[in-house]
Amino acid sequence: MAVEQLKSDVTGSVWKIVASIGDDIAPGDSIMIIESMKMEIPVICEEGGRLVALHVKEGDSVAEGQNIAEIEI
């Protein structure tokens, strides 16, 4: 089992977290939605896996490249 860091592609703020720790995330599903440039940008887990950690909460600011969640593959 490998744990992979999920990074934000954008600077913005966490608008909504749509998955919970322990959830099995299907490939292509999103974990949270970040608001940036007036868009609701989903953070997508391309390969899928189990969500084991969240480093941010709703309302937090995030920077481009910041680790925001951990996925166990």
Next chain:
Amino acid sequence: MNQSTPLSNEAIEPADWSAELQELEQRRQWSKGLGGQEAIARHHANNRKTIRERLEGVLDAGSFNEVGSLTGKSDRADGRVNQFSPAPYVCGLGEIWGRPVSIGGEDFTVKGGISWSGDRKKGGQGGFVEDLAHDYRIPLINLIDGAGGSVTSMLRRGYSVFPGVHGFEQSVRLLGEVPVVCAVMGTAAGGPAGRAILSHWSVMIKDTSQVFAAGPPVVARSLGQTITKEELGGSDVAVDLAGTIDNVAENEQECWEMIRRFLSYMPQNVWELPPVGDQSDPPSRREEALATIIPKNRRHPYKMHNLIGMIVDKDSTFEIAPRFGKSVITSLARMHGHVVGIIANNPMVYGGAMDAKSARKQTHFVELCDTFHIPIVFFVDVPGFMIGKEAEAAATLREGMKSVYVGLQASVPMYTVVVRKCYGMAGMGATDKNGLDFKIAWPSAEWGSLPVEGGVSAAFKREIAAAPDPKKREQEIEKQFRESASPFLTAEAFGVEEIIDPRETRAYLCRFIEASIYKRKTALGPKPKFGVRP
């Protein structure tokens, strides 16, 4: 009387050159032995292939013709060669997809692939390998695995060489003539690292290759920073953060496949058009999902990669720099077999806004396509240049305008397909102002000098502030603007040349791209460069 002197019997006896031929064979064997079994084993233990294995891996089977196989240094006594150390560079003529290429690379097993020159240089910077690509007008592949010169050469020579004694002049010339691919196979610093950048497309290997101006020992000495070579120039930095190298391969095998794939889109040189590929995917293919892919809610993004995949020939894309400047997607692809360059804004990253990194990526890709006569298709969904403190500090405006400038100089046919937003200077940079200025839109398209939201709040600031319910007043004015922003009204004025059903996009583009071949044939040869880039 017969004037010619008859040959004596002795003269026509077969001459015995067997000793010399044996020596030739022996020397070839030494050369194939590279830096010796121990050095090769160490190299393999680091998960790296030798230069000869690499040449076999990337080229068509059995197509390598070596040039300079006897270069090196022999240790002689009593007229006999006791030991031979080959030059740390192997080069020659090979084939990829049945077309000739000039190819070379450092042999790391001999003195770490140190920079080498005899009477003539083989490669690395300039050298025979680059002369061959230039003179024969064939692509060049550099397999880089060396750290450049060493200070020890100063002691050997007795003097210090001026920078550029083996310069980059031929490397630069090649960029306007033939496709140049550079693959960083190991740790590249100094000259070899610089050489990697002078390419149309570059690639490195995850975890086993690094690239930097100077490595950890020099950094520690000069700046007091303790850093590993992977932290300094591994693909996380060189590809993802800096865009120094375009793509990353998981391993050497994948690297060979990527090099072969990249070259499959390229002509042999700028004096010919790119090869036409498989034409089995019919231009008439209509993907129903295109009719619903753009969300009605303007705040919702969608997967631009999926949109591209439905329009171009099946499985025909090869994305350049997918991990850098992600708000724009640059991808080679085919449409009814014809090579095209796709430039598409990615709404998943900053709503598709052009930042300094994506602008840099677009600038390079436009030049690549223009140089090799590859038509460009823009799938436009751009709200404008990226804004904010970080964006200004990163010189987004300058990098963005550079990309607009390069787009306006390019003369290859371009197609602007507006799928949603097309705003501002970044939007203008997605048009063919130097050519037909052919703009096609989907019914979901919208455009202007700036998006209505920001524009209204700025232009009607006082009126909104004075209203009893400012938020409501702002929305009322925005609604009024939106009603006149319908793309159909612009089409009435021929301000956009056509509006199409998204499902017709493939057929429509294929038709015009095939028809553009006559124009492209008249523009063969090197593209002129003029003016000063902003």
